Amino acid sequence: MSVTDALAIMPILIAAGAALLVLLAGPFLQARSISWIAVVAAAAAGVWAVVYPAVGATVTLPGLAFTGLSQFLIPVFSAAATLTLLLSHDYNQRRGIKGEEFQATVLFTLFALCVLACATNLLILFLAIESVSFAFYILVSLDLEREESGEAGLKYLLMGAVAAAIVAFGISLIFAGTGTLALTGAFAPEATRPIVSAGWGLVVIGIAFKLSLVPAHLWTPDVYQGAPAPVAAFLSTGSKVAAAAFFLLLLAFSRPLAEIHLPLYLLSLGSMVIGNLAALLQKNIKRMLAYSSIAHMGYLALALLTGSREGYSAVLLYGAIYTAMNLAAFGAIASLSGAEERGELTAYTGLGHTAPFRGAILALAMLALAGIPPTAGFLGKFYIFYAAIRGGETTLAIIGIVTAAISAYFYLKVVVQLYMREPEGAAPAAPHQGTPAESLALTCAAVAILFIGIYPSPILRVLDAALR
Amino acid sequence: MEAILFYILSAVTLIGTLCAITARQAVRAIVYLVTSFFSLALIFYLLGAPLVAAFEVIIYAGAIMVLFMFVIMMLDLGHPEKLTFPKIRDWWPAVLLLAVIAGSILILAVSREPATAPGFTAITVREFSQALFKRYGVAVEIISMQLLFALVGALYLGRRR
Structure with missing residues (x-):
């Protein structure tokens, strides 16, 4: 590995080095300094990716390259990791989650996410996405005091292991059919087309699990509910964007087969309809957000379905926007939760008045998820439906728009709870004071939501460069 | 000669695995699994991959199975559980899967010439390690992080x- 290689893949090295440093130095340092080391390292990885020129950065390492796509994805992943670390420090202290393992595992997740963004062959891509899932099995079950946390971790592990096996089988069939692991060379010769399309079918099933598309979505609500709120924030952003990026890399480089159109169509349709309808019935805010994430992944699948450059750029844009929205929503939930998780919707009654800042962030996140202008959520949905109609998926786009309109009901219900309801009987417990780290994280997420919504041209320019 | 050996070994592998998943006692299941790993190792040897064969024996049949055995002994899990026989309606996913697999094999058998395995050349330990740490060096590093x-x-x- 030469110096130029090391410079080009520096985000990966920073994340890996920091994860090991945190593990080694953990016993000697205070929890606060560990958290700050982790936050600085995670942010540094993202800043490096923004600053380092993607053009001309040729890497001689087999399987890795720093491309325009990595330059877009790594900052998104790094922002998710940084905000998760900021949110989780005080949350973990309140909940009695001790040890440097949390920070180290978050940095390991970031490492795997950066590898995924830089991957150029199927093997590295598979290892990266599995490392991401692997890290989340640990993170989800990290709250030893709560039984639901361990239960969620076990459910996720069992389902994830099956999905990993299916993806691995699919990739091996694609390899058997095309004879290469490289993303660029993997097109199907006529003679082996059945094998390759069987491989694609299995990969689609595996990705449906990772993106939690209907009918592979059943794990999502339980895992989101059981996971600690900052982990749920990271899980719903990092792992979902990673899975979408995984699929996008496969589709964009290796000329997708016509056969996968129908399965993807049904997956997208089911997720948009069932995700939004099931979210209407939820009483727990984390379960509601889980179903909402199923629906949002349905929109992403719709954009992937078009197979056009516009569709792919809509996927990436929505991935970035979704990261900001969900970090704000779960971040506000984490910050409003004390020793007990604030799960039930009724526990949020009147919090817009007793905790104005965090209430406002939660309300903003809900408006953005509902897709109301001028938030970024509107812009993201607009690009997806625009790309879908341009790509000839008019029916599905109309269904998507209708379900998005229905979804406004349950998002706005949270806003109504926050501001317009009087508590029935005993008022919900007043939240503790917000800490500076949490406020910083929530402010960053909120600024991102508003900034992208009002002034999107910088991010669109980066996107344009990423897909060239 | 090789073909006959291959069929014997694959039969042993399949039967061993089948016995492993149907055995009620965990310790017996492990012994069956070790048998199937051994014959799998020999199949790798026939394919011209002696190093993979050695790894299969050392790592899977040796280290991992001993670890399993150790955990079972330590936690005293050796007693078989009383299992109720699955009801008829619980069988349909397995039957469906079996039908799909059988159908695929049938289609393959009917529509194609029998595939002939390409000629394999044995590779040396040096070539193997060079491929592992040069071409797949990054993968090795990622896996080591994952294991950590x-x-x-x-x-x-x-x-x-």
Whole structure:
């Protein structure tokens, strides 16, 4: 590995080095300094990716390259990791989650996410996405005091292991059919087309699990509910964007087969309809957000379905926007939760008045998820439906728009709870004071939501460069 | 000669695995699995991959199975559980899967010429290691990070509270 290689893949090295440093130095340092080391390292990885020129950065390492796509994805992943670390420090202290393992595992997740963004062959891509899932099995079950946390971790592990096996089988069939692991060379010769399309079918099933598309979505609500709120924030952003990026890399480089159109169509349709309808019935805010994430992944699948450059750029844009929205929503939930998780919707009654800042962030996140202008959520949905109609998926786009309109009901219900309801009987417990780290994280997420919504041209320019 | 050996070994592998998943006693299942790993190792040897064959024996049949055995002995899990026989309606996913697999094999058998295995040349340990640490060096590093964090996670979750 030469110096130029090391410079080009520096985000990966920073994340890996920091994860090991945190593990080694953990016993000697205070929890606060560990958290700050982790936050600085995670942010540094993202800043490096923004600053380092993607053009001309040729890497001689087999399987890795720093491309325009990595330059877009790594900052998104790094922002998710940084905000998760900021949110989780005080949350973990309140909940009695001790040890440097949390920070180290978050940095390991970031490492795997950066590898995924830089991957150029199927093997590295598979290892990266599995490392991401692997890290989340640990993170989800990290709250030893709560039984639901361990239960969620076990459910996720069992389902994830099956999905990993299916993806691995699919990739091996694609390899058997095309004879290469490289993303660029993997097109199907006529003679082996059945094998390759069987491989694609299995990969689609595996990705449906990772993106939690209907009918592979059943794990999502339980895992989101059981996971600690900052982990749920990271899980719903990092792992979902990673899975979408995984699929996008496969589709964009290796000329997708016509056969996968129908399965993807049904997956997208089911997720948009069932995700939004099931979210209407939820009483727990984390379960509601889980179903909402199923629906949002349905929109992403719709954009992937078009197979056009516009569709792919809509996927990436929505991935970035979704990261900001969900970090704000779960971040506000984490910050409003004390020793007990604030799960039930009724526990949020009147919090817009007793905790104005965090209430406002939660309300903003809900408006953005509902897709109301001028938030970024509107812009993201607009690009997806625009790309879908341009790509000839008019029916599905109309269904998507209708379900998005229905979804406004349950998002706005949270806003109504926050501001317009009087508590029935005993008022919900007043939240503790917000800490500076949490406020910083929530402010960053909120600024991102508003900034992208009002002034999107910088991010669109980066996107344009990423897909060239 | 090789073909006959291959069919014998594959039969042993399949039967061994089948017995492993149907055995009621965990210790017996492990012994069946070790048998199937051994014949799998020989199949790798026939394919011209002696190093993979050696790894299969050392790592899977040796280290991992001993670890399984150790855990079973230590936790005293050796007693078979009383299992109720699955009801008829619980069988349909298995039947469906079996039908799909049987159908695929039938289609393959009818529509195609029997595939002939391409000629394999044995590779040396040097070539193997060069491929592993040069072409797949990055993958090795990623897997080692993953294993490290598997250890970290297991330690954390197993901590006494």
